[in-house]
Each structure stands twice: as structure tokens, then as C-alpha cells.
Amino acid sequence: MSMKAFGPQFLERIYREKVVLSLSSVLGFIFCWYLITDVLGLIPALFLPSPEKVFFTIYEKIFIPVGQSTLFGHVGVSLLRILVGTTIALCLAIPLGILMGWYEDLDSVMTPIIEVLRPIPPIAWIPLAILWFGIGLGSKVFIIGIGVFFPTLINTYMGVKFVDPILIKAAQTLGAKDKDVLREVILPASVPLIVAGIRIGIGLGMMCLVAAEMVAASSGLGFLIMLGGDNLKPELSITGMILIGIMGLLADTLILAVEKKVVYWKKESQNG
Amino acid sequence: MQQDKIFADHVSVAYEKDDESLLAVDDVTLSIQEGEFVVIVGPSGCGKTTFMNTLAGLVKPIRGKVFMDGKQITGPSAERGVVFQQFALFPWKTVFENVEFGLKYRGIPKDERREIVRKYIRMVKLEGFENSFPHELSGGMKQRVAIARVYANMPQILLMDEPFGALDAQTRTIMQEDLSEMFMMEKRTVVFITHSVDEAIYLGDRVIIMTARPGKFKKIINVTADCLIPNRRNLGYDDVVNLKAFRDLKRELWGLIKAEIVEKRIL
Numbered sequence: 001m002s003m004k005a006f007g008p009q010f011l012e013r014i015y016r017e018k019v020v021l022s023l024s025s026v027l028g029f030i031f032c033w034y035l036i037t038d039v040l041g042l043i044p045a046l047f048l049p050s051p052e053k054v055f056f057t058i059y060e061k062i063f064i065p066v067g068q069s070t071l072f073g074h075v076g077v078s079l080l081r082i083l084v085g086t087t088i089a090l091c092l093a094i095p096l097g098i099l100m101g102w103y104e105d106l107d108s109v110m111t112p113i114i115e116v117l118r119p120i121p122p123i124a125w126i127p128l129a130i131l132w133f134g135i136g137l138g139s140k141v142f143i144i145g146i147g148v149f150f151p152t153l154i155n156t157y158m159g160v161k162f163v164d165p166i167l168i169k170a171a172q173t174l175g176a177k178d179k180d181v182l183r184e185v186i187l188p189a190s191v192p193l194i195v196a197g198i199r200i201g202i203g204l205g206m207m208c209l210v211a212a213e214m215v216a217a218s219s220g221l222g223f224l225i226m227l228g229g230d231n232l233k234p235e236l237s238i239t240g241m242i243l244i245g246i247m248g249l250l251a252d253t254l255i256l257a258v259e260k261k262v263v264y265w266k267k268e269s270q271n272g
Numbered sequence: 273m274q275q276d277k278i279f280a281d282h283v284s285v286a287y288e289k290d291d292e293s294l295l296a297v298d299d300v301t302l303s304i305q306e307g308e309f310v311v312i313v314g315p316s317g318c319g320k321t322t323f324m325n326t327l328a329g330l331v332k333p334i335r336g337k338v339f340m341d342g343k344q345i346t347g348p349s350a351e352r353g354v355v356f357q358q359f360a361l362f363p364w365k366t367v368f369e370n371v372e373f374g375l376k377y378r379g380i381p382k383d384e385r386r387e388i389v390r391k392y393i394r395m396v397k398l399e400g401f402e403n404s405f406p407h408e409l410s411g412g413m414k415q416r417v418a419i420a421r422v423y424a425n426m427p428q429i430l431l432m433d434e435p436f437g438a439l440d441a442q443t444r445t446i447m448q449e450d451l452s453e454m455f456m457m458e459k460r461t462v463v464f465i466t467h468s469v470d471e472a473i474y475l476g477d478r479v480i481i482m483t484a485r486p487g488k489f490k491k492i493i494n495v496t497a498d499c500l501i502p503n504r505r506n507l508g509y510d511d512v513v514n515l516k517a518f519r520d521l522k523r524e525l526w527g528l529i530k531a532e533i534v535e536k537r538i539l
Contacts (some may be wrong), residue, residue: 169330170360174374174425175350184373188364265364265405 049235057235078220085144093152101160122146123211135216147208148201155197159190192263199255206248276303277461283336285322296322298486311464313472314482315533320465328354353427357434359414361406368402374425392420412443432464445509469525481528484536
């Protein structure tokens with residue numbers, strides 16, 4: 001075998017084969033779905049609609065409104081809720097996590113409260129959220145915010161708390177004062193864990209979004225999913241589920257790209 | 273009489289391990305003169321790193337005091353730069369930014385900083401790597417950056433904690449030669465920790481043998497002052513280790529350390 005077989009072309013081929021494999025698995029999945037519904041008729045359409053019915057529903061609802069708005073409207077409203085909820089949660093969780101990691105007194109004051117609130121599932125807040133914020137944007141933002149808040153807070157806190165002490169010592173013996181250490185060492189060193197926390201948080205936030213929209217909303221993808229169930233239109237529920245799945249995938253891809261950009265300096269496990 | 277650069281006065285240091293306080297350094301007294309290269313060598317876990325951290329101000333002694341230029345050391349300071357065994361470079365900063373780190377806190381203007389950083393990157397032979405990140409460098413190169421970072425910050429004392437301990441034997445020899453050369457070019461006081469007897473004799477004006485924990489000073493040898501190995505700093509590593517004087521001294525020192533290891537059963 002020539003050396004060329006192990007060159008870039010070889011890697012490229014592997015990559016291409018991987019893409020082909022992934023693509024065929026998705027197509028295969030849809031084909032099986034098609035097989036058991038349309039071709040073999042194993043499951044009645046009332047329980048599981050065929051793929052072409054679902055795709056037609058997606059296409060149709062782009063133009064014909066469901067409830068108050070078309071599909072784009074529902075996607076848009078869900079997106080708005082998750083964006084506002086996530087933004088507010090990050091603005092609170094990251095500074096609080098940094099302060100808790102840095103000031104031991106604040107850590108002692110806050111940790112017991114957080115450890116009690118953290119295990120409560122975000123959806124358990126729905127009744128209170130509706131009571132406090134009504135059934136508008138406020139209650140959804142609150143629920144999503146709770147979902148995003150805790151993982152981000154905990155990761156930020158850990159990121160600050162577990163910075164390699166040798167880096168702090170190095171900075172101090174080079175003349176850095178406490179505030180310089182915080183700005184120049186602690187913050188950059190904890191970025192990888194903070195980003196990982198945001199990623200977990202947004203995943204949880206998406207779940208909270210759907211749950212909140214299922215209970216108290218007249219728009220959004222969660223509402224669509226619920227409406228499909230209420231009206232015996234499973235294709236509508238599946239439409240909402242697929243779109244949520246795609247939204248989650250895109251959000252995750254975006255965060256991974258951001259992560260690659262901001263933690264350019266991290267290679268495997270190394271400490272400088 | 274000239275004032276000591278560093279004076280450790282009956283210093284004892286303890287550290288916490290598994291809720292138990294262990295004595296790492298036991299009643300040690302030492303004075304170091306300006307421009308001296310002092311090497312502390314001893315069996316592993318003998319408290320030599322703890323002692324060096326005390327000089328750096330990173331650890332407080334439980335008894336005794338440490339002075340620099342007659343002033344008591346109470347915390348870390350840029351006057352006492354440290355080179356760590358684990359390099360301790362800031363991984364998100366380039367080589368240039370790492371070397372520049374301390375200069376910003378000295379209020380040195382940007383243009384001047386750039387000149388200083390360039391000078392010391394040249395000194396450690398890393399021209400062309402200014403924009404590399406630490407993860408792109410080999411272990412030896414990382415430690416060169418750490419050495420440049422400390423030298424550039426103009427400390428009065430350089431504290432080096434087994435700086436070549438994590439490097440392979442070949443890289444280590446080259447680093448020892450280069451450090452010896454840097455020491456002659458940039459006369460600064462150096463305190464160097466190692467567990468290599470060869471390294472200690474090759475580099476040290478004065479070599480201090482520590483006992484096993486709790487660490488005390490077992491013997492101090494004035495390699496330079498007593499002219500034990502003449503003309504050493506002008507010779508390469510290979511030439512020095514093959515001198516009879518070097519081998520004799522090595523045998524003596526190794527005997528002392530081996531006795532500690534066997535006697536206290538830190539095998």
C-alpha cells in the first residue's frame with residue numbers, strides 16, 4: 001500500500017464516509033417510519049401519522065395559521081422566550097457564580113439557599129410563575145430562566161473555585177494584586193467551565209420552554225404539541241417536536257462553535 | 273558587614289495533610305548574599321519546596337521569620353520571582369503576553385515593555401515563538417518562557433523550584449548550561465531547588481543538603497568560595513561532570529543523601 005493512502009485524501013475519504021453514514025441513518029430512520037405506517041400499516045394513522053403526512057403538515061402550517069399564528073410565528077415566539085429567559089439567567093448566574101467562588105463569606109451565605117432551591121425541578125415553579133407573572137411572556141421567561149440559571153451558576157462557581165492554584169501563585173509572585181488575579185487569571189481560566197455550564201443550562205431551558213408552553217400558553221411550539229394531542233392530530237405534535245429538536249441542535253452547534261472560539265488555548269489536559 | 277540579601281531566622285514551617293499538621297521545615301537558619309547561586313538538594317518530600325515557598329512569601333512559617341534586605345517577608349512580591357516545576361504559564365496568553373505579564377503591574381510604558389520582552393525572549397532563545405501559545409510548545413520551551421517571564425520582571429531574587437524536574441535528560445542538560453550562562457549574564461541572586469546531585473554541583477555556588485522530613489540543613493558546601501571545582505562556569509556540562517573534583521564531590525553529597533533515605537526509610 002502506498003504512503004499516499006494515509007495522506008489527507010485518506011482522511012478526507014473517512015470524513016466523507018462518515019457524512020454518508022450519518023445521512024443514511026437519518027434517511028433509514030424515516031424509511032422505517034414510512035414502512036411501518038404507510039406500506040405495512042402496522043400502526044394506525046391516529047397513533048402515528050406517516051412521515052409524508054407530517055412533512056405536509058409542516059409545509060401547510062407555514063402558510064395556514066394554527067391558533068393565532070403560522071408555524072414561523074410559533075417558532076419565533078418560542079425563540080423569543082428562550083432568548084429572553086437565557087439572557088436574564090446568564091446575566092444573573094455568571095456574576096453571582098464568580099462572586100461566590102471568589103468571596104468565601106458570600107459562598108457560605110448563598111450555598112445553603114442554592115442547595116435547597118437547585119433540586120426543585122423548574123416545572124414545579126409553573127403554578128407560582130403563573131400566579132406572579134400571569135400567562136404572558138413573564139411566566140415562561142421565569143421558568144426557562146430557572147432552568148438555565150442553576151447549571152450555569154454551579155459551573156461558574158466551580159470554574160472560579162478550582163482554578164489551578166499554581167497559576168494564582170505565579171501571578172502573585174509576578175506582582176499581581178487580588179483584583180488583577182481575578183481579572184487576568186481567574187476569569188479566563190474559568191471560561192471553559194462557564195461555557196460548559198451554559199450549554200447544559202440551555203438544554204435544560206429548552207425542556208422548560210416546552211413544559212411551560214404546554215401548561216399555559218396559546219402560542220409556541222409547546223402549545224402546538226399540546227394542541228395536537230387535544231385535537232387528536234398527532235402530526236401537529238410531531239411537527240412541534242421536530243422543530244424543537246432542530247432548535248436544540250442548532251443551539252448546541254452554536255455554543256460549540258463559540259466554545260471553540262473562546263477556549264482556543266485548551267488542548268487536551270495540560271496546565272500551560 | 274554587608275547586609276544579607278535573604279535571612280531566614282530559625283524558621284519552622286508546617287503544612288496540613290489529612291487534618292493533621294506535619295512539620296515540613298524544622299528550625300532552619302540561612303543567610304544568602306547578593307548575587308549568590310544557592311542550591312538546596314534533598315530527598316523527596318524533605319520540605320525543600322515548602323522552604324522555598326516560605327522565601328517566596330506564599331507560605332507563612334509557624335516559628336521564626338524571613339527577611340529580605342532586612343525587611344520581613346509577609347507575602348508574595350514581584351521582588352522574588354518564582355519558576356515552578358509545572359511551568360505555570362497562562363495557557364490563554366501567547367509567549368509574548370506571558371513574558372509581559374508582570375511588567376504591566378510595574379507601570380512600564382508599552383514601548384519599553386515590548387523591548388524588555390523581546391530581550392528576554394532572545395535570552396532564552398525563543399525568537400520566532402512570540403505569538404505561540406503554551407500548548408504548542410515542548411516542555412523545555414515552556415520552561416524557557418517561564419524563565420524569561422521571571423527575568424523580565426526584574427526581581428531581586430529568583431526562586432526556582434525543581435524547574436527542570438519535568439524535562440527529559442537531554443533537554444535538562446541543555447537547560448542547565450543555558451541557565452548557567454544566563455546567571456553569568458544577568459547577575460541575580462538565585463535559590464534553586466533540586467533532587468539531582470549533579471545539577472546541584474554544576475549550578476550552585478553553595479549547595480545545601482537537607483535531611484529527610486522534617487527538613488533541617490545537614491551540610492552546606494561552598495563549591496565556589498572554596499574553589500572546589502575551578503573555572504566551572506566557563507565549561508560545558510559534559511566537561512564539568514567528568515572532572516575528578518566533580519566526581520569526588522558528587523560521591524560525598526550522594527553519600528549524605530543516601531544515608532538520609534536509608535536511615536529514615538523513605539524508600
